[in-house]
Amino acid sequence: MTKRAISAFDIIGPIMVGPSSSHTAGAVRLGRLGRAILGAQPQRAILGLHGSFARTGRGHGTDRALVAGLLGMATDDPRIRESLDLARAAGMEVIFREVDLGEDAHPNSVMMTLQAGDQEVEVVGASVGGGMVEIRAVNGYPISFTGEHEALLVVAEDRPGTIHVITGLFLDYELNIAFSRVERRHRGGEAIQLFETDDAIPDELVAALEDFYWVYWARRIPRIIE
Amino acid sequence: MFESLAEMLSLAEAENQPLHAIVIAREAETTGRSREEVWAAMARRLQVMRQSAEEGLSRPVRSLSGMTGGDAYRLWQWLAAGHEPVTGPILSRAIARAMAVNEVNAGMGCIVATPTAGSAGILPGVLLTLQEAYGFSDDDLVNALFTASGVGAVIARRASIAGAAGGCQAETGSAAAMAAAAGVELLGGSPHQSAHAVAITLKNMLGLVCDPVAGLVEVPCIKRNAAGAAQCFIAIDLALAGVKSVIPPDEVIDAMGRIGRRMDPRFKETAEGGLAATPTGRRLARMIWSHSEDQRDRKPEGQRDAASTNAPTTE
Numbered sequence: 232m233t234k235r236a237i238s239a240f241d242i243i244g245p246i247m248v249g250p251s252s253s254h255t256a257g258a259v260r261l262g263r264l265g266r267a268i269l270g271a272q273p274q275r276a277i278l279g280l281h282g283s284f285a286r287t288g289r290g291h292g293t294d295r296a297l298v299a300g301l302l303g304m305a306t307d308d309p310r311i312r313e314s315l316d317l318a319r320a321a322g323m324e325v326i327f328r329e330v331d332l333g334e335d336a337h338p339n340s341v342m343m344t345l346q347a348g349d350q351e352v353e354v355v356g357a358s359v360g361g362g363m364v365e366i367r368a369v370n371g372y373p374i375s376f377t378g379e380h381e382a383l384l385v386v387a388e389d390r391p392g393t394i395h396v397i398t399g400l401f402l403d404y405e406l407n408i409a410f411s412r413v414e415r416r417h418r419g420g421e422a423i424q425l426f427e428t429d430d431a432i433p434d435e436l437v438a439a440l441e442d443f444y445w446v447y448w449a450r451r452i453p454r455i456i457e
Numbered sequence: 458m459f460e461s462l463a464e465m466l467s468l469a470e471a472e473n474q475p476l477h478a479i480v481i482a483r484e485a486e487t488t489g490r491s492r493e494e495v496w497a498a499m500a501r502r503l504q505v506m507r508q509s510a511e512e513g514l515s516r517p518v519r520s521l522s523g524m525t526g527g528d529a530y531r532l533w534q535w536l537a538a539g540h541e542p543v544t545g546p547i548l549s550r551a552i553a554r555a556m557a558v559n560e561v562n563a564g565m566g567c568i569v570a571t572p573t574a575g576s577a578g579i580l581p582g583v584l585l586t587l588q589e590a591y592g593f594s595d596d597d598l599v600n601a602l603f604t605a606s607g608v609g610a611v612i613a614r615r616a617s618i619a620g621a622a623g624g625c626q627a628e629t630g631s632a633a634a635m636a637a638a639a640g641v642e643l644l645g646g647s648p649h650q651s652a653h654a655v656a657i658t659l660k661n662m663l664g665l666v667c668d669p670v671a672g673l674v675e676v677p678c679i680k681r682n683a684a685g686a687a688q689c690f691i692a693i694d695l696a697l698a699g700v701k702s703v704i705p706p707d708e709v710i711d712a713m714g715r716i717g718r719r720m721d722p723r724f725k726e727t728a729e730g731g732l733a734a735t736p737t738g739r740r741l742a743r744m745i746w747s748h749s750e751d752q753r754d755r756k757p758e759g760q761r762d763a764a765s766t767n768a769p770t771t772e
Contacts, residue, residue, distance in 0.1 A: 236458055236487045237458050237610040237613055237614060238458070238484060238487070238488060238610075239458070239480060239484045239495070239499065239603060239606035239607070239610065240498060240499075240502075240606075241572075241610070241613070242571070242572045242605070242606040242609035242610050242613065242618070242635070243499065243502050243569060243571050243572075243580075243602050243605065243606045243609070244502060244569060244570060244571075245569075245570055246501070246502060246505050246567065246568075246569050247567065247568065247569075247570055247574065248565050248566065248567050248568075249561065249562030249563060249564070249565055249566060249567075249568055249574050249577075249674065250520070250521065250562050250563045250564075250565060250574055250575075250673065250674040250675075251574050251575070251674055252570045252573050252574045252575075253621075255565075255574070256570065256574070283672075286672070287671075287672035287673070287728070289746075290521065290522055290671060290672065290673050290745060290746070291672075291673070291674075292521060292565055307505070307567050309567060311565065312565050360619045360621065360622070361570065361572065361573060361618065361619060362570060429489070457498060
């Protein structure tokens with residue numbers, strides 16, 4: 232998990248639609264990160280609610296909050312209450328399920344299976360308290376980021392030199408990497424790479440990356456936490 | 458941000474600055490943002506706090522579950538009708554504002570979590586009422602919020618600000634302690650007096666459990682926000698009069714953290730103990746959740762039906 236100092240705005244904030252920082256505001260942020268990882272507004276979303284999200288989520292508006300995030304809303308958007316209707320109007324199919332993600336999963340967890348066009352991603356995230364969230368897996372790869380930094384997510388063939396090329400692009404655009412992580416299933420297979428940066432990642436950098444044949448897809452994940 | 462209140466105090470002393478100034482400087486330094494940016498972000502939060510308090514007093518706001526609501530408005534109207542509250546003109550209005558914000562929260566309205574949504578009424582209740590009573594400027598209140606955030610950061614660092622981790626003492630206790638430090642500073646007290654107000658508030662709220670009926674942020678949370686405002690005012694008056702906490706503030710915070718860690722999980726937001734486990738609490742929970750189960754069955758089905766006309770389904 233990305234460690235950083237407690238900010239004044241972790242304590243006085245977030246500005247949010249109630250009633251619960253973890254079950255409502257955190258859920259909005261998880262939906263929003265899911266949307267960013269998919270790279271588009273989902274046409275179809277299967278939301279698997281785990282633990283406390285499944286048990287007491289409805290009364291806290293967790294369902295509406297997750298969908299609001301998938302629609303791109305922030306934690307203080309007054310339309311969160313009506314998000315289920317807005318999703319329907321926008322042609323987003325939403326299916327809720329109860330899931331068991333195992334004992335190690337955080338009690339406030341969701342597994343989002345999101346699809347738009349020919350893109351599909353599976354994202355597991357947790358609302359870890361006070362509106363803070365953590366994405367814990369993407370497409371089955373354990374990975375951790377919190378939306379507190381701008382991030383670049385790259386799914387690519389596991390081959391020598393990929394990090395060199397990517398960090399070279401960061402140098403070209405004078406971007407400083409705050410944190411980075413690489414995960415792979417097996418040698419020579421698919422690897423997932425995450426880079427968190429201090430400044431905004433230009434779209435041209437993402438486009439340049441996607442021009443490499445060994446890059447399956449790359450996504451800029453904007454910072455969602457003030 | 459800071460490891461301890463002692464660190465905050467020694468910095469404030471060394472630089473001969475009020476607490477809010479060292480918090481603003483530290484925030485700008487650790488985030489790399491300008492002081493102006495940091496200031497503007499906090500000023501925006503004050504505006505949202507004010508809006509939420511005004512909304513909850515302007516009409517009876519009902520919660521999403523229908524279990525609570527309208528009590529802040531009831532109290533406000535009772536005061537407006539000329540009744541003389543035993544809590545006096547200032548505390549009674551702080552109580553009304555604190556409850557108003559929490560009712561807006563329970564109604565899925567917009568609030569500022571301070572430090573959490575469940576305890577979001579205390580700081581606006583205390584600060585907006587002090588402003589009304591003593592004529593402080595908005596800038597004074599923004600400063601006060603920085604002082605409060607510094608105290609909250611120390612509590613989060615050493616103990617907890619989450620009901621699930623430390624019970625209600627960690628939520629409304631922390632909020633009241635933060636508001637007490639801010640209130641003492643607003644009213645001309647020294648940084649040391651602010652720290653003692655933190656200690657006195659927290660000491661008086663140690664052990665408070667988090668036992669929300671049906672797991673919702675309503676019962677007893679809304680009235681606990683009123684209680685937090687009252688505890689805060691007690692500590693402000695004591696601290697300004699020069700009363701000190703025998704146990705040093707950081708040690709009180711540590712004690713709160715230890716009590717929270719050892720607290721039975723039934724009393725930490727799980728809705729399995731205390732008021733949640735009373736016959737009435739359980740009955741309300743059954744009513745609310747059976748209604749909600751009906752909705753759960755309906756909504757996804759409705760969505761699926763609507764979607765099946767224009768999208769393939771792999772269900």
